[in-house]
Amino acid sequence: MRVLIATDAWRPQINGVVRSLERMFEAAPDFGVTAQMLTPEGFRQVGLPSYPDIRIALASQQQVARRIAEFGPDHIHIATEGPIGWLTRAVCLAQKRTFTTSYHTRFPQYVAARWPIPESWSYRFLRRFHAPAAGVMVSTATVEAELRDHGFEHILRWGRGVDLSLFHPRAASVLDLPRPIFLSVGRVAVEKNLEAFLSLRLPGSKVVVGDGPALADLKRAFPEAHFLGAREGEELAAIYASSDVFVFPSLTDTFGIVLLEAAASGLPVAAFPVQGPSDVFAGGNAAVLHEDLRQAALSALRLSREAGPELAARHSWQSSAEQFYGHIRRAAQEAAARPAPVQNVTAFASARGAEASGRARSPA
Missing domain, CATH: 3.40.50.2000 (Glycogen Phosphorylase B;)
Structure with a gap:
């Protein structure tokens, strides 16, 4: 096929x-x-x-x-x-x-x-x-x-x-930053609601991975955050596994593959209780979903890092x-x-007859 x-x-x-x-x-x-x-x-x-x-x-x-x-x-x-x-x-x-x-x-x-x-x-x-x-x-x-x-x-x-051979827990860290490290990954654009994450009062460090039209503005507005740009493959997987909590501030994503990548990496997730996170983490203990994103992020620090990989293993x-x-x-x-469309034979014959009659009446 x-x-x-x-x-x-x-x-x-x-x-x-x-x-x-x-x-x-x-x-x-x-x-x-x-x-x-x-x-x-x-x-x-x-x-x-x-x-x-x-x-x-x-x-x-x-x-x-x-x-x-x-x-x-x-x-x-x-x-x-x-x-x-x-x-x-x-x-x-x-x-x-x-x-x-x-x-x-x-x-x-x-x-x-x-x-x-x-x-x-x-x-x-x-x-x-x-x-x-x-x-x-x-x-x-x-x-x-x-x-x-x-x-x-x-x-x-x-x-x-999610690719479980790539995204999984790792012993070594590639991020030398004050802990805890709160990570967000995705397109850096207004609809991703990143400002809701970057404006939170949180201990440690905030890290953003991704590129997009809002990047320059967010860098100016939040100089204390660490913007690493777009990362892929092994480099991205290592950043996930080196962080402490994945913060997903989006209110509009239909799913959010990054949620599965974070979970597979053993990273507890903090998000709003909206579609996407609610669907991915329904009935599990790998995330804290709350209207107060700061409370969700701090509470996620207390979650076990084992629940995420177990959840991600169900999504291949x-x-x-x-x-x-x-x-x-x-x-x-x-x-x-389905049968092929059949022409209306009667209508077709009538049309042909009218066409022939018209030709016969036409002057030479």
Whole structure:
């Protein structure tokens, strides 16, 4: 089976969407799938307003249709609602192709945090995008309920995972800072609510790993914090394991893969009791969720570092890929089982007769 995954989020971006899609692409052969990515690579690009480091494609529908035809997919999955997503959607509708989509980001809340645009308008826009899909993949029960409340249909569950071979407790520390060390990892942008973390009165040190449009402003506003920039792989895993508490101040994330990475590293988590943290840590002892983030952070210091790895072990990328490709295969099979549209023979014959009569009456 050949599957095309269309996404506006791709390298060099570093975020949960890119990480999830990379994992699905890598796992494709395990499920008998030949996957190909359709990304902004190879198209003319421009920086996203207010996110100049995020490049979006300036492509045409014809260019996207050509890329799709060259690969010849059996199924198309559209992962994002940006230009690549909309153009791929347009091609699928024009060619009557079945496709699935996924919902990764709470854009209505992100947009409302930056501009005076009602969330209802954004949900209407997103609902229109996802409505023709055979299925809309979401990460948690909370996101599913939220979208159903806003009129979305055909919702499918697609969980996320963590690389346990990379993220795990370590004996040595790579951070030579006053303890306790409170860490936050993610995109440094206004919607991540990092100011709520950096403004807390906490002992020890605050460390932020990540890059983004708010980085310069936050550095000026909180000179006592340690901003390490974007880190990946072994370097990132060592920073997690060297910290004492992971603080997740976001109010809008649909999941937060960084939560699983922190837990797998043996790092207790402090967060607000909102979707994302509430879904990941439901019924566990690896996090403290509280409306008072300072209280949550201080209380998390008393948690056992053993609970996180136990929780993270239940979330593998293999099971995530099994869900992802399972949904895709079922959508493709259901599409193949549907009878091809049959033309109305009577109407067709009448139209042909009228056309012939018109020709007969036409002057020579």
